[in-house]
Amino acid sequence: MNAGTVSAVMTADPITVSPQTPFKDIAALLTGNGISAVGVVDKTGALVGVVSEADLLPHLWEDRKPRWRDRRLARKATACVAKDLMTSPAVTVDAEATLATAAAEFARTGVRRLFVLRGGKVAGVLSRRDLVAVFTRGDADLEREITDRVLRDRLDLGPDRVRVQVRAGIVTVVGRVERRSDIDPVTRLIHELPGVVEVRNRLDYVWNDVGSRNSPALPSANSRPGRRRNR
Structure with missing residues (x-):
């Protein structure tokens, strides 16, 4: 179910x-x-x-x-x-x-x-x-489901990369993902959970893969030089 x-x-x-x-x-x-x-x-x-x-x-x-x-x-x-x-x-x-x-x-x-x-x-x-x-669901219960079922099981994002905090049903997501296109699925999947009032997605990314097809992937302006990789 x-x-x-x-x-x-x-x-x-x-x-x-x-x-x-x-x-x-x-x-x-x-x-x-x-x-x-x-x-x-x-x-x-x-x-x-x-x-x-x-x-x-x-x-x-x-x-x-x-x-x-x-x-x-x-x-x-x-x-x-x-x-x-x-x-x-x-x-x-x-x-x-x-x-x-x-x-x-x-x-x-x-x-x-x-x-x-x-x-x-x-x-x-x-x-x-x-x-x-x-919407009466407890914040701790909601935070566990987001961390375990959404981030870890569905998106393969551990706490070393992405963390969440839930207060009064408002979910704040922080951390860094590999690609810019990885950000929207995080918001969408969390929004689908019953009890979520709002999602505040503050994720950063390493590579910008959302540009035109012929453009090379560029690292985020906030990415650290040490995280950049040659493709």
Whole structure:
């Protein structure tokens, strides 16, 4: 499981109902489990809609069939089973989508939760609070993951070359890499980790390999003469 994907922070195996589940049973599930919505799945296990607290509230209207209201909401005011109460299609996200993708979907749709699919079937549910919670991760834990999993394992950069410090989720990276093109991957991979607020990349480099193809690689202005090598 990738720590930077939806599957790492979602609530697995969410409560679902069938299209024929009665109104009162849905209300009992929501209140009894302290949740705000249930998924509606058909006989094949496919998600066909969502019933939320908002879908139940029209039953409290004084006028169940007000002419000036939206027809869809008016139908919910007299609905008795999930298939007539649900909002369809449901807003979903893939289990292996990045947290950034999920955050963008929340912003685009304005929904409070996203049902998570894996192979077309419901695997979990993700709330906005689940995403916010990643920023409560401890600095020491985050610093260890950056040092071990990102710098050492993925980029082969030991503490003798690159060091990190994490304070309040802000990551400061210092040191020197061999090539200028090695700098951007450090920032990108650290940014992908859940809990990172900002990356302040202060890496220096020995050789500038970002110029035009025909230009020779030039050492950084800050490089020490003793580090230069003949190519």
